[in-house]
Amino acid sequence: MIPSRTIQNKAPLSTRPWMATLILVIGLCAIAFGFGSSIVTGVANISFSTVLDSIIRFDSSNEHHVIIQSLRMPRALAGALVGAAFAVAGAIMQGVTRNPIADTGLLGINAGSGFVLVLVFAFAPWLPFEWIILFSFIGAGLGVGVVYGLAYFSRNGLTPLRLALAGAVVSSLISGMSQALSLLFQINYDLAFWSAGGISTAEWFQVSVMMPWIIGGIVLAMLISRSITILSLGEDVAAGLGQKTKLVKGVATVVVMVLAGASVSTVGGVGFIGLVVPHMVRYLVGVDYRWIIPCSAVMGGVLVVYADIGAKMIALPYETPLGSIIAVIGVPFFLYLARKERREL
Numbered sequence: 001m002i003p004s005r006t007i008q009n010k011a012p013l014s015t016r017p018w019m020a021t022l023i024l025v026i027g028l029c030a031i032a033f034g035f036g037s038s039i040v041t042g043v044a045n046i047s048f049s050t051v052l053d054s055i056i057r058f059d060s061s062n063e064h065h066v067i068i069q070s071l072r073m074p075r076a077l078a079g080a081l082v083g084a085a086f087a088v089a090g091a092i093m094q095g096v097t098r099n100p101i102a103d104t105g106l107l108g109i110n111a112g113s114g115f116v117l118v119l120v121f122a123f124a125p126w127l128p129f130e131w132i133i134l135f136s137f138i139g140a141g142l143g144v145g146v147v148y149g150l151a152y153f154s155r156n157g158l159t160p161l162r163l164a165l166a167g168a169v170v171s172s173l174i175s176g177m178s179q180a181l182s183l184l185f186q187i188n189y190d191l192a193f194w195s196a197g198g199i200s201t202a203e204w205f206q207v208s209v210m211m212p213w214i215i216g217g218i219v220l221a222m223l224i225s226r227s228i229t230i231l232s233l234g235e236d237v238a239a240g241l242g243q244k245t246k247l248v249k250g251v252a253t254v255v256v257m258v259l260a261g262a263s264v265s266t267v268g269g270v271g272f273i274g275l276v277v278p279h280m281v282r283y284l285v286g287v288d289y290r291w292i293i294p295c296s297a298v299m300g301g302v303l304v305v306y307a308d309i310g311a312k313m314i315a316l317p318y319e320t321p322l323g324s325i326i327a328v329i330g331v332p333f334f335l336y337l338a339r340k341e342r343r344e345l
Contacts, residue, residue, distance in 0.1 A: 090274015112143020272330020
């Protein structure tokens with residue numbers, strides 16, 4: 001039985017399965033509604049009847065049918081997938097490290113993936129998307145390795161605030177190197193897309209390649225969810241309960257790299273999803289990761305799908321970067337958490 005504590009020792013470590021079930025049901029319905037809304041919204045005004053007609057009787061000569069099938073459907077599906085992936089990756093990182101401000105964007109993972117992708121665009125632009133995803137995994141590991149190395153060897157050790165500072169420094173450094181390479185090899189447009197983040201160019205081929213990685217990563221996260229719950233209580237407690245902490249951390253790191261790498265290779269560096277969503281879920285359902293992970297996946301999908309609708313509609317006929325919309329929510333939330341952690345140090 002898990003002791004009645006919290007990850008940050010603040011709120012009761014209670015579990016509310018009924019709330020988690022409610023979130024899953026409402027969240028899946030919201031994703032379905034958002035999926036349909038995403039398909040009908042945009043520069044071209046398309047009705048729901050046209051969407052149904054394109055699914056039942058697809059006509060390649062009908063411009064609206066082509067827009068629905070080739071552009072908007074893969075875009076909406078990509079949004080749900082990457083939202084789930086970033087949210088689950090953030091939840092795992094917060095649970096394993098007991099760091100409330102852990103996030104793929106804040107800890108250099110997104111920047112590392114983006115840097116390696118810039119190298120690919122510069123030196124091997126002919127590589128297929130399957131290889132691009134693999135290089136994105138390598139970049140994710142590079143980013144998190146450098147960040148943790150800097151924070152670990154700092155004078156006073158590894159603390160949440162120092163980890164965030166190391167992540168900010170490494171992300172800035174890697175982003176600067178990426179920009180320099182983009183100027184040297186004239187790939188500014190590609191870099192601008194990856195930096196701002198967006199799913200406007202998502203295609204069925206990209207979705208079909210990244211979907212198995214993301215689904216597999218989430219399934220693996222579910223399989224180790226109980227171990228993450230125990231580890232989130234502290235390594236001493238986990239070791240006392242017979243937990244193989246190094247093995248759990250290693251598997252969790254691989255899952256985070258897979259989820260973040262697959263997402264960044266498709267939509268670019270969209271941050272703060274993995275920061276905001278797990279905190280919301282933890283507040284609602286408690287700190288049992290058997291519920292946190294699936295609820296984070298659903299709520300992450302909801303956040304990105306609806307944020308992408310906003311990206312299309314805010315400044316028609318132009319698109320607002322998806323990363324900018326999510327940052328409007330994420331930055332104030334990060335500042336709140338950083339201020340809270342500073343008071344507790």
